[in-house]
Amino acid sequence: MAIPMPDEHALRASPRRDLVEAFHRLYQGAGRPGTRAIATAISRDTRLPSTVSHETLSALLHGRAVPDWSRLESAVRHLASVSIHRPEPEPLVLEFHVLWNAERDAAPAPASEAKAITAEEWFAVMKTDDQIRDWDLVDAVEAVGVRPDEPLTLRTAMLLLAWVERARNTRHSPMETARRVSAFPQIRTRRLSPPPDLLRRLDETDQ
Incomplete structure (x- = not known):
């Protein structure tokens, strides 16, 4: 089942939301495949830097958590390779690296x-x-x-x-x-x- 972009109540405006929105655009361009299918395809591609679990992909699409860079890069490169838009992978990876660093640098919201x-x-x-x-x-x-x-x-x-x-x-x-x-x-x-x-x-x- 396709995972929708979380609304602003679930994920407020923030660097994380910017990253999740960009990832959702890539996910939609790839036909919104299941997270298990994405994880399996990534694990079979030895050119990618890391494997990614379907739980990690789901958490990212829901905006609950952002993985480390090697896992995010693997997901980005895979989805780009199957996207109907066929984006150039290197500029896209650089774009996501900027978004990922911004999310990492952002101060976490207070627990309250x-x-x-x-x-x-x-x-x-x-x-x-x-x-x-x-x-x-x-x-x-x-x-x-x-x-x-x-x-x-x-x-x-x-x-x-x-x-x-x-x-x-x-x-x-x-x-x-x-x-x-x-x-x-x-x-x-x-x-x-x-x-x-x-x-x-x-x-x-x-x-």
């Missing part, structure tokens, strides 16, 4: 200004990304003990994702779960290492 994401909103995003196909939100939030309209923290997001993965028999390690959750900067935390009591609760979901 970031809009928290709720369990219900996160569920909608994950369904759109086709990362979670069979997640029954009601069952998940009841099992974890969180309200659908409650702002997520690392703790609750990891428990929700662990519960869903258990139901789908796609269990990941706690650190892999934390990595997937950290793609959403609206989740209120800067910590990627789960605390010990959370590890115990994650283990309990496998019982």
